[in-house]
């Protein structure tokens with residue numbers, strides 16, 4: 139079966155049958171080979187560098203009601219909050235001092251952060267931190283809104299596609315949300331010039347090997363700069379509260395496969411992975427991930443941004459997270475770097491392919 143891994147790496151393609159075998163096999167030698175090949179591929183593009191993104195959770199208000207989400211509109215018992223511009227800039231200041239050169243502004247779909255407010259915030263960060271990348275993760279917006287945010291200085295946008303199967307999408311979301319609109323958003327973002335991230339949960343309700351295969355094919359054709367995947371973790375109070383969590387092992391195998399199918403991708407070892415396994419993020423890096431996203435949000439609001447239960451690091455100060463992550467990453471033989479961590483340019487991609 140090691141040959142299967144080599145074939146996937148060489149062709150950058152995978153059949154449904156190959157995926158089924160690699161997700162179900164107990165052959166540790168094959169799986170170790172998969173992890174090692176993916177890790178070596180990441181190193182070919184990025185050396186032993188691991189990029190950090192400073193996550194700023196600016197609002198837990200959301201107009202949507204995604205069935206899996208712990209801050210969905212109808213969720214009871216959530217202390218709702220919004221950060222103001224000053225608080226957001228304070229997070230950036232603290233993050234910059236700690237070596238962060240990418241700020242990720244993430245929030246629910248909160249109409250209070252309309253284009254004028256958001257563009258002001260982005261422009262203020264751009265003015266103060268011209269050497270930093272600004273990533274937004276604010277859900278579905280109009281093309282015009284994305285364009286204005288881009289023109290204000292944002293560089294990247296994360297919008298998980300959640301599933302590339304429209305029927306599966308409909309089982310995870312209320313009827314007013316549409317798969318087609320999600321795809322339209324991703325396409326608009328790409329055309330405008332954002333570095334775009336998509337992604338999905340591993341082990342979400344109703345997911346099958348077929349839907350996962352569709353996800354991998356979508357990634358192959360869309361060619362995003364980033365892909366965020368993490369295990370599904372049920373959130374109490376949601377319709378999926380009693381569903382089992384996704385598997386860490388399956389997530390690691392999929393991280394490796396994504397690295398092999400789309401080698402230059404920026405691939406986070408997610409907080410969800412670290413929540414389900416004490417060394418989840420380290421294992422993610424050894425399986426081909428090359429990004430971590432610690433939290434820079436004010437500590438008093440961290441626990442209120444719980445998309446799922448028992449989220450990691452909600453009590454730590456940003457500086458503590460930085461030191462802890464530094465130590466953890468070094469155990470993998472890699473190192474956290476002070477760098478924007480952009481996707482490699484076309485020139486670098488070609489050089490790496492030739493070597």
Ligand code: SF4
Pocket residue numbers: 200201202203204207208209210211245246247277
């Ligand atoms: S997943 Fe995002 S869009 Fe959906 S309810 Fe949660 S915060 Fe809102």
